[in-house]
Amino acid sequence: MRIGIDLGGTKIEGLVLDDDGSERARLRVPTPRESYEATVAAVVSVVRDLEREAGARCRIGLGHPGAISPATGLVKNANSTRLNGHPLDVDLKRALSREDVRLSNDANCFAVSEAADGAGAGSSVVFGVILGTGVGGGIVIDGKPLIGAHAIAGEWGHNALPLPRDDERPGPACYCGRRGCVESWLSGPAFQKQFAQASGRDLRATDIAEAAKSGDALASKCLENYCDRLARALASVINLLDPDAIVLGGGLSKIPHLYERVPELWKDYVFSERDSIVTRLLPPRHGDSSGVRGAAWLWPI
Template sequence: MRIGIDLGGTKIEAIALDSTGHERARKRIPSPRSYDATIAAIRDLVAALETETGEQGTVGIGMPGAVSPATGLVKNANSTWLIGHPFGRDLEAALGRAVRLANDADCFALSEATDGAAAGAKTVFGVILGTGVGGGIVVNGALLSGPNAIAGEWGHNPLPWALPDEYPGTDCYCGKKGCIETWVSGPAFARLYAEENAEALSPEAIVAAAEAGNRPARLALRRYADRLARALAHVIDILDPHAIVLGGGMSNVAALYDEVPSRWGSYVFSDTVATPLLRHKHGDSSGVRGAAWLWPEN
């Protein structure tokens, strides 16, 4: 049995999967706002799943940020109470077994590459378009990880082929300007619409207005699609993945799956672009399922 934990800023979700990926049990609780309470909550969730199923499982954790290879401490986490702590070591002590950890976007990518929308693809780039912008890379069924533990962090590169009115861009929380995240995250989409139209709407409301024929909303959505096409073209030029899968709130915008591929050919360094752009299969469950799949069959 595999147990996956999706550690989010507002909730912690836990799932138990059998060897075929069938769900045996699931739990969800609000996220504590302190480090020690987070360790205790994960310990208790694992115990609850194992009590319900009557079986012990491997444990994988999908988390915000990453564990630094240099120090073994958490870095880059928007759940700031994790930063600077030996999260993996403390979890292993609490659970009495080995634990595998990965960035939450990595877990999304692994889930969709294992038995999701991109199952069977040799290389998969999994994209999170939510409150932030993240990514993960899966090659032959395994997560790609490098010496800095930042593989797939495309959201903190600059928007490619920036137009004059896009340069230098908005301040990003990472300390730079014009990061892809400041252009194609859900909050960025809403912010840019408000700046251009003096009207504050949620991303969902903007998309609904565009679908109803509202001209400013349609223009905003076209601009978003073009920016996303440029950002993904950069990835295709470097990685040339066999599939790109979208997740996060903005992945639910149906128009993107036609609009983005129709545009990225103008930017990709190739005469044709055969890369499929896919919508997630497992939705909000992809992160927690991917955490469970951090332990492969062998």
């Protein structure tokens, strides 16, 4: 049996999976805000409680924001900033008194879950996309996450938006210090800001899509612009990685229109014959549970 832990900014979720992928136990607790040490202790407590309920010692996989730097062994690039600069893998192994603990970026865990027994099951190469508060990604090849020399494989959100139009230069400021990053265009807050600037109304991303479906002209225009930018950004991924499937996760993955319109638009940007593109754009099978399931799948059967 395997335990998966999703270490988020507001909650820590854990589950136990049998070798056949069936769920044996699940637990969710708030993420402590007071310190890094309290966060480590909370993860350890979740593991202990899950093992007690499962009645067995389990291998442990944990998905976390950011990455473990190959150069320093410390967490970097985590939006849960209390993790940055700490040896999370070392501290968890020490606190749990075991070595059978594996860690990976949370977007990698999402991609692993959807490649293992989700929407991308049976595909050799899967690109998992997070479209939410931020924009992240993970690459899975033959069931294994690609980490990379700098532990940043799949971080497409901090590339520049491809083929920018004149009115898209230099692009919005990104928290990373650059301008025009994919994340600064395609995150949920960015999409909401674009609509607010055009309409004077403050709507959530999924509500903008609903307004477009109901015939709202401004919402339709903003949604079409979003789809075209997403198509350009994903076309660059296809040109580089040539995946069998791209699976969307995060809050914006709940917009059905994306799965219809974006593959139509990316035909103009992918370096292949227009009607021969076989990469599939798919909604997640496991939804919000993909991250925690993917953490468990860091340990293969």
